[in-house]
Amino acid sequence: MRLALVIALLLIAVGSLWLFIVHPWWFPAAASRNAGALDHEFRIAFWVFGGLFVAAQIALAAFLLSSRQRKKSDYILGNWKLEIAWTLAIAALFFWFNVSGEKVWSRVMDHHRANDALQVEVTGAQFQWYFRYPGHDGVFGRLDAQKFARPDEGNPLGLDPADLAGRDDVLSSSLVLPAGRDVELTLRAQDVIHSVFIPAMRFKQDAVPGMTIRAHLQPTQAGNYEIACAELCGLGHYRMRAQVRVVSPEEFASWLATQELRAQEKTD
């Protein structure tokens, strides 16, 4: 039994390590400015704690093995010096990692951005995402979902028809962004909590009804990415997806111009 356990523990250590190193499934290719820092942090964590995992499983196996020739157990009550030493060592390691993580967090959550960030409002509703751009005037029109929302008449968010600022607002079912520009997302929800998860951009933020939450994002690579909802929101949670389309700044400008024009035509 002893030998079987030792082999099992070694298999667990080696097998898990192998699984993570071969990793047939892994992070999607990084596509935002902060993604690199996050991936780096994850790599550090993986090697440090993965290493500890392997070391601890091997130590457990070794202790099991070493008891084989023993006639009698040792009477050891403890060892204060050793205990203090390993407590300090592990605390130092944990807090070192903690501090390095706090640095990444303050970078990701940086609120001192340039004021010229592209404004996009993201609204979650069972089980759809809506993206709104403020249009030419740079101002979002007023919303009152309870009064004006008519999903089948092209006004799912409840844009107040009386508010002029809303005339040129662009509503889109996919999130179109220019590469290389800072984006400020304003997250809202119409019914229950949803969560915007864009794995390729290492981005996740809950959208909470009753709150407007601001978050920053900077896509770096043109391409198509998926948004998956990451907060249980009801039956259709698993299919609450949307597309992120990152394009060149020129292409973005022309897309936005056409959309603004279309929006204006509709309201006129």
Place this chain on the structure above:
Amino acid sequence: MLKRFPSAATTPSKLLLRRYIFTSDHKMIGIQYFFLSLAAVLVGTWLSLLMRIHLVWPHGRIPLVGEIKPENYLGLLTMHGTLMVFFVLSTVPQNGFGTYFLPLQLGASEMAFPRLNMAGFWTALASFFVLLAAFFVPGGASIAGWTQYAPLSAIRAAGPGQGIGTDLWLVSIGLFCLSSVMSAINFVTTTVKQRTPGMRWMRMPLPCWSWFVTAILSLLAFSVLLAALILLLLDRNAGTNFFVPAGLIVSGQAVNHSGGSPLLWQHLFWFFGHPEVYIAILPAMGITSHLLSVFSRKPVFGYRAMVGATIAIGALGFMVWGHHMFVSGMNPYEGFAFSTLTTAIAVPSAIKVFNWLGTIYGGKLQFSTPMLFSIGFVSLFIAGGLTGPFLAQPSLDMYLHDTYFVVAHFHLIMAMAGIFAVFSATYFWFPKMFGRMMSERLGAIHFWFTLAGAYAIFMPMHLLGVAGHPRRYSELTGVQYVAAMAPLQKFITFAAVITICGQLVFLFNLFWSMFRGRRAEANPWVCTTLEWTLPSPTPAAGFAGRVPVVNRGPYEYSVPGSTADFVAQDAPATQEG
């Protein structure tokens, strides 16, 4: 010094019904909790099997059940999580084994409040039936998960199961809170007042320390949850506005609420919810520490550090709840604080691991079934524990939160480690509870199935999470990159089916041994603690008026100069060299 409560066992009634069913005997109540958890784990496991099968064969027909629809998946999910967290892991390690063995290990023949004990069990049983009733009402069980985030949980129109199914969930867990608080008062009082002469605090076996600290956590945490549940019930049924903000539209209907805060629910829930995971795992840690010492025939390494770590985990456990809310929309500055406090709580947990390894080191180990499961516990606790620091970092958690990475983490550290400790305690204390031994051969087979299964199911789930697979998805087809992970999901389902079938070996062993197992002597594992000074099974009268006197700590194994390899806690003091 405080005066001890007198500790006479209630004289056993001649009426069988009084003796086995409507009983205030802590031993019978412990066994009743044990069977309640057994029923819950059977249902909960069955539900997980259905979920796993539905995930990879969404249109498959299951014998007796038929096809599972996406809406059923979320109901199964909620019930699985609730059964497992509340009725298995918060019930059997604490109220099952604790109710039975806390008094005996302390040298008492009853809990401090026998009738409160009984009331606690019957409330838990009622709670269990109220929960299961949700399967049979219109709309079925709640789909909001065991966390019941508002406003999904607060608004009836938000989904099937959000009507009466959710009301039943709330009432059920409310009853469970009451039951836990009753039981916790009993545990605390018993530990403080019922210790036999000589049983000083620092001579208490480590399971008693864990049960004591866990009871204090239960007392505080379940009270807060109960308050939160009442507020949510009021929001749903009395038009109050605690958790629902203004201006919502659900299913095309305007919601007539205003002024509430969805984050308030999360704060209240996790103020309970994080201590809850320690309520689940502290008794398991205590049991494992105890068994590693018994079967290494060695004292626990660093007993004082173990006690200190238990208390530290209990205290810090109330300060870290925000690590479940890094991306909830709470102020990012709170992320700093909760991240640091969470890192702090990792330290006492690591101390425990070091001391478990230290306990094994230098021992002449005996590989009985309880020992196998205890070694498995240590291995799994390490595996699940080391992903904790990832999740404690707000920036990494931003990516990993609500993905399968979290599912893997909490199943390894809480579900699997917790279940391993429950198995080890069952094999270990079975002789004292039922007077017979469980089969060691079947025990070993069961162990290998379960160890292999735990790793095969939950290790690959990390990869799903790293690849961005959100949790609580009832189908894989809705998002393209998720659909691409179907092969790995299939593998996990195969592993789960095999592992769950392997549990039949345990069930057979349990019931077969109960009636056919070899008769157990008083102290089959040659242990030092007081419950083993009684015959097996424990006589109804407990110590029957005898007051054991404790002369030493609980882990005197392989004491130099002593002829036997252990010295019982109540052996006369002169025997010490």
